[in-house]
Amino acid sequence: xxxxxxxxxxxxxxxxxxxxxxxxxxxxxxxxxxxxxxxxxxxxxxxxxxxxxxxxxxxxxxxxxxxxxxxxxxxxxxxxxxxxxxxxxxxxxxxxxxxxxxxxxxxxx
Amino acid sequence: xxxxxxxxxxxxxxxxxxxxxxxxxxxxxxxxxxxxxxxxxxxxxxxxxxxxxxxxxxxxxxxxxxxxxxxxxxxxxxxxxxxxxxxxxxxxxxxxxxxxxxxxxxxxxxxxxx
Numbered sequence: 001x002x003x004x005x006x007x008x009x010x011x012x013x014x015x016x017x018x019x020x021x022x023x024x025x026x027x028x029x030x031x032x033x034x035x036x037x038x039x040x041x042x043x044x045x046x047x048x049x050x051x052x053x054x055x056x057x058x059x060x061x062x063x064x065x066x067x068x069x070x071x072x073x074x075x076x077x078x079x080x081x082x083x084x085x086x087x088x089x090x091x092x093x094x095x096x097x098x099x100x101x102x103x104x105x106x107x108x109x
Numbered sequence: 110x111x112x113x114x115x116x117x118x119x120x121x122x123x124x125x126x127x128x129x130x131x132x133x134x135x136x137x138x139x140x141x142x143x144x145x146x147x148x149x150x151x152x153x154x155x156x157x158x159x160x161x162x163x164x165x166x167x168x169x170x171x172x173x174x175x176x177x178x179x180x181x182x183x184x185x186x187x188x189x190x191x192x193x194x195x196x197x198x199x200x201x202x203x204x205x206x207x208x209x210x211x212x213x214x215x216x217x218x219x220x221x222x223x
Contacts, residue, residue: 004151031210041198043152043214086151088212095165097142097212099151 002027006087006100013077013107021072021085021103029089029098032063034072037084037102046072046085077107113215115201121221122191129187130218134203141184142212143176144200145169152200158184159205191222 003026013019023034034046047054047061049070054061058077063070070087084102091098114133122128134141139160144152155174157165160181170176173191178184188195198219204212 031212033212035214041146041217041219043200043202045211045213048209048211088151094140094210095157096154096167098154099144101149101151 001096002029002089002091002098004087004089004098004100006085006103008103009101010104011106013105015077015079015107015109017077017107018073018075019077019105021074021105023070023072023087023100025068025089025098028065028068028092030092031088031090031094031097032065032070033088034061034070035086035088036081037086039083043086074105077105079107079109081105082107113201113203113213115199115215115218117218118216119219119221121223123223124191124193126191127187127189128191128220129185130199130201130220132184132186132201132203132215133182134184134201135213137206138203138213139181140203140205141178142202142204143184143186144202146198146200146217147196155186188220191220193222196220196222 005024035043049063051065060073088099141158143155146152158178173189176186198217200217201215202212
C-alpha cells in the first residue's frame with residue numbers, strides 16, 4: 001500500500017501565528033484531499049487538491065504531484081483551528097484511499 | 110441534501126455479540142467507502158463499493174466483517190462475534206457521480222466492545 005507521512009505530528013501555536021503542515025506520499029496518488037477532524041470525530045473537507053495551489057480564506061494548500069507531497073498553510077491561526085489535520089490520497093483506480101496519522105494542532109489564546 | 114449520515118452514532122456491546130451499522134451516502138454518489146479509526150491514528154480503509162458492487166476489501170477486513178450495499182443506496186457493515194480489538198470509530202464516506210471526486214464523510218459510529 002501507499003505510505004503517507006505527515007509532519008509535524010504535534011503543533012502548538014499562539015493565536016495569530018502561521019503554520020505549515022506537510023504530507024509526503026510513498027507513491028503517486030490521485031484525489032489528494034486535506035481534512036480537519038473536529039473534537040467530535042467529524043472529518044471536514046478542507047481542500048481537494050491533486051495538484052497546484054488553492055486558497056480558502058486563511059487556509060491554502062499546495063500539491064507538487066511530481067514530488068509526491070502536499071502542504072497546508074494556516075495563517076493567523078484561531079482557537080477554532082485546533083484539531084487534527086489529515087491528508088489522504090487514492091490509488092489511481094480510486095478504489096482505496098490512504099490517510100496519514102495526522103497533525104494534531106492546538107492553538108492557545 | 111443533508112450529507113452522509115450514519116446510525117447509530119454510538120454502540121456499546123459485549124464481546125461475542127453481533128453489531129450492524131448503517132450508512133446513508135449523499136444521494137447522487139455512486140461510490141461508498143468504509144473506514145475504521147482508532148485513537149491517534151488516521152482512518153484505515155476497510156472496503157469500497159461502486160453502486161452495489163463491492164470492488165475492494167482490505168486485508169484488515171477479517172471474516173467476521175461483512176458489508177453490503179443493496180440497490181446501490183445505503184450500506185451496512187456487520188461485525189460478528191465482536192472482540193475488544195474491534196472497538197473503534199467506524200466511518201463511512203461517499204463520492205462520485207455529478208458531485209465530482211471529493212470524498213465526504215459521515216459523523217461515524219463509535220463502537221465500544223466490553
